[in-house]
Amino acid sequence: MDMIFLILSFFAIAGAVGMVLAHQPVHSALSLILTIIALAGLFALLSASFLFMVQIIVYAGAVITLFIFIIMFLNVKEANLPKEPNKNITIFLGFIGLLPLNFLILKALYHMPSKALVLSQNGFGEIKSLGMELFEKWLLPFELISILLLVALIGAVVFGRKEEG
Amino acid sequence: MNSISISIVIINIILALLFSLGAAPILVWIERRVAGFIQDRMGPNRCHIKGIRLGGLIQSFADMLKLVFKEDFEASGIKESFFFSLAPVIVFCSAFLTFMVMPFADNLKIGAQVFYMQGLPIDLGVLWFLAFAGLSVYGIMLGGWASNNKYSLLGSIRAGAQVISYEAAMGLSLVSVLITYGSIHLVDIVNFQGKLLFGFIPAWGIIIQPLAAIIFIVTAFAEANRTPFDIAEGESELVGGFHTEYSAMRFGLFFVGEYVAMSASSALIVTLFFGGYHLPWLNTQVLQNHITWVLAFIMIALPTVSFFFSKWMFNNNRWLEEGNIRNRESKLLFKVIIGINLLVILGLGFWLSLGVEEIGANIATAVIQVSTFAIKLLLMNFVFVWVRWTLPRFRYDQLQDLGWKILMPLAIANIVLTATIVVVFGV
Numbered sequence: 001m002d003m004i005f006l007i008l009s010f011f012a013i014a015g016a017v018g019m020v021l022a023h024q025p026v027h028s029a030l031s032l033i034l035t036i037i038a039l040a041g042l043f044a045l046l047s048a049s050f051l052f053m054v055q056i057i058v059y060a061g062a063v064i065t066l067f068i069f070i071i072m073f074l075n076v077k078e079a080n081l082p083k084e085p086n087k088n089i090t091i092f093l094g095f096i097g098l099l100p101l102n103f104l105i106l107k108a109l110y111h112m113p114s115k116a117l118v119l120s121q122n123g124f125g126e127i128k129s130l131g132m133e134l135f136e137k138w139l140l141p142f143e144l145i146s147i148l149l150l151v152a153l154i155g156a157v158v159f160g161r162k163e164e165g
Numbered sequence: 166m167n168s169i170s171i172s173i174v175i176i177n178i179i180l181a182l183l184f185s186l187g188a189a190p191i192l193v194w195i196e197r198r199v200a201g202f203i204q205d206r207m208g209p210n211r212c213h214i215k216g217i218r219l220g221g222l223i224q225s226f227a228d229m230l231k232l233v234f235k236e237d238f239e240a241s242g243i244k245e246s247f248f249f250s251l252a253p254v255i256v257f258c259s260a261f262l263t264f265m266v267m268p269f270a271d272n273l274k275i276g277a278q279v280f281y282m283q284g285l286p287i288d289l290g291v292l293w294f295l296a297f298a299g300l301s302v303y304g305i306m307l308g309g310w311a312s313n314n315k316y317s318l319l320g321s322i323r324a325g326a327q328v329i330s331y332e333a334a335m336g337l338s339l340v341s342v343l344i345t346y347g348s349i350h351l352v353d354i355v356n357f358q359g360k361l362l363f364g365f366i367p368a369w370g371i372i373i374q375p376l377a378a379i380i381f382i383v384t385a386f387a388e389a390n391r392t393p394f395d396i397a398e399g400e401s402e403l404v405g406g407f408h409t410e411y412s413a414m415r416f417g418l419f420f421v422g423e424y425v426a427m428s429a430s431s432a433l434i435v436t437l438f439f440g441g442y443h444l445p446w447l448n449t450q451v452l453q454n455h456i457t458w459v460l461a462f463i464m465i466a467l468p469t470v471s472f473f474f475s476k477w478m479f480n481n482n483r484w485l486e487e488g489n490i491r492n493r494e495s496k497l498l499f500k501v502i503i504g505i506n507l508l509v510i511l512g513l514g515f516w517l518s519l520g521v522e523e524i525g526a527n528i529a530t531a532v533i534q535v536s537t538f539a540i541k542l543l544l545m546n547f548v549f550v551w552v553r554w555t556l557p558r559f560r561y562d563q564l565q566d567l568g569w570k571i572l573m574p575l576a577i578a579n580i581v582l583t584a585t586i587v588v589v590f591g592v
Contacts, residue, residue, distance in 0.1 A: 072322050
C-alpha cells in the first residue's frame with residue numbers, strides 16, 4: 001500500500017511541476033493529465049471509488065480533452081511562444097515564497113494525533129451510500145450547486161449564439 | 166487465495182484476453198469478408214497453410230505477421246518522438262482496460278466462495294467504461310499532434326471535438342438506463358434483464374429502454390471511431406488522419422486498439438441492452454435448476470448443427486481435381502468436427518449418468534453463459550461491421566448537429582420520461 005502511495009504521489013507531484021515548468025502548452029496539459037490520473041489513483045487507495053471514477057471521467061476525460069483541443073486548435077508555433085528570459089529566477093522566487101506555507105502544513109501534520117486508518121463504515125465511498133448522504137443530508141446545497149452549473153451552461157450558450165438578423 | 170480462486174482468476178483473465186485481443190484477428194476477417202459480400206465480391210480467401218484456409222481467417226494472421234516485420238519508419242519532421250510512440254500505447258491500453266469489467270457469466274458460486282466472472286473483480290461497471298473510453302481519445306489527439314503535419318493535426322482536432330460532444334449524449338442516455346436498473350454494476354444490470362416482462366417477454370434493455378438503446382448505440386459508434394463517425398481518419402479528406410505518419414507495429418497498435426475498442430463497445434451494448442450472458446427466457450436460476458435437460462438438449466443439438474454445417478461445407482468448399490491440396494481442408498475439418506462431437510457427447514453422457522451436483526451445475530451454467538456472451542458479442546460486432554460498409558461517412562457539421570441537436574435533447578427527454586415513470590408507478 002505504502003509503495004503504491006509513494007509512486008502515485010511521485011507522479012502527482014512530478015506532473016504538477018512539469019505543468020508549471022513546461023514551455024510548450026501541450027506538454028503542460030499532458031503533465032496535468034498525469035497529475036489528475038495520479039490523484040484519481042490516490043482516491044482509489046482511500047477506497048473512494050466513486051470519486052476515483054468521477055475524477056477520471058470529468059477531469060481527465062472531458063476537461064483536459066477540452067484544454068488540449070483548444071491548444072491544438074490554436075496550433076501555436078514554437079517561434080510564437082512567449083520568451084521567458086527570467087524563468088529560472090521566477091521559479092526560484094516562487095519556491096522561496098512557498099517554503100513558509102510548506103513548513104506550516106508539515107507542522108500541522110506532525111501535531112495531528114496519530115490514528116489507525118480504518119474504513120468508517122461498510123460501503124464508504126461507494127455510489128449508493130454517497131448518493132444517500134447527498135440527497136438526504138445535503139439536498140439543498142446540492143440543488144443550489146446544480147442551479148449554479150445550469151446558469152453557467154445557459155450563459156455559455158447565450159454568449160456562443162450568433163445574433164439573429 | 167486457494168487453488169480454486171487462483172485458477173478462476175487466471176481463467177477470467179484469459180477469457181478477457183480472448184474476447185478483446187483474441188477477437189481482433191477474427192474481427193478483421195469478419196470485416197473483410199462482410200465488406201466483400203456487401204460489395205458483391207468474395208473478400209480475401211486465398212491465404213492458406215497447407216490447404217487450410219478457414220474461409221480466409223489465415224489472411225488475418227498473415228497480415229499481423231506483416232505488420233510486425235515491416236520497417237518501423239519515423240519521418241524526420243517528427244520532433245516529439247516520445248509522444249509519437251506513446252500515442253498508440255494509450256489507445257491500445259485504454260481500449261483493453263474498458264473490456265475488463267464486462268461480465269462473461271453470472272457470479273460463480275463454488276462451495277462458500279463467490280467469484281465475479283470478469284477480467285477485474287470490481288463493481289464499477291458503467292463508470293469504468295466511461296472513464297477509460299474517454300481516455301483513449303488522448304492517444305488519437307497525441308498521435309496526430311506529434312506527427313507534426315496538418316492532416317494529422319486536423320484528424321486529432323476532429324477526434325477531440327467528436328468525443329467531447331458525443332460523450333455528453335452517451336452519459337445522458339446512460340443515466341436513464343441506470344435509473345431503470347438501479348445499479349451501475351453490470352452483473353446486477355444483467356440479472357435485472359433476466360426477469361420477464363408481463364410474464365412472457367424477456368425484460369431486455371432494448372425493450373424497456375428503446376430510445377436510450379438507440380442513442381447509446383449511435384454514440385458508441387462515435388466513441389469507437391467507427392464509420393459513419395470515423396472523421397478522425399477520413400481518408401477521402403485527410404489522407405489517413407491521425408495515423409498518416411504511422412507504420413509497422415505502431416500503426417498495428419492503433420489498428421488492433423480500434424478493434425478492441427469496438428469489441429468493448431459491443432460488449433457493453435450487449436450487457437446493457439441485449440441481456441448480457443442470459444439466454445432469452447433462461448436466466449441463471451432456471452438454467453441451474455434444469456441443467457440436466459439443458460445438457461441433454463446440447464447432446465442432441467450439437468450433432469444436428471454439425472451435420473448441417475458439414476453438409477454445407479462439403480457442398481461449398483471443394484475442388485474438382487481429386488488430389489488437389491484444396492480438397493484437404495474439408496476432410497480435415499470434418500474429422501475435427503466429429504472428434505469434438507464425440508468428445509462432448511461422451512463427456513456429457515458420462516457426467517449425466519453420474520448425476521450432476523450443485524457445483525457441477527454452477528460450472529456448466531457458467532460455461533453456457535460464457536458461450537452465450539461470446540455469440541452475442543460476435544453478432545453485435547457484426548452489426549458494427551455491417552453499418553460500416555452500409556452507411557457513408559457523416560460530414561463534419563452534420564455530425565455535430567446530430568450530436569448536440571438531436572441525440573442530446575432526446576437523451577434528456579428520455580431521462581425525464583424514465584424518472585416520471587419510475588416515480589409514478591414505483592417500478
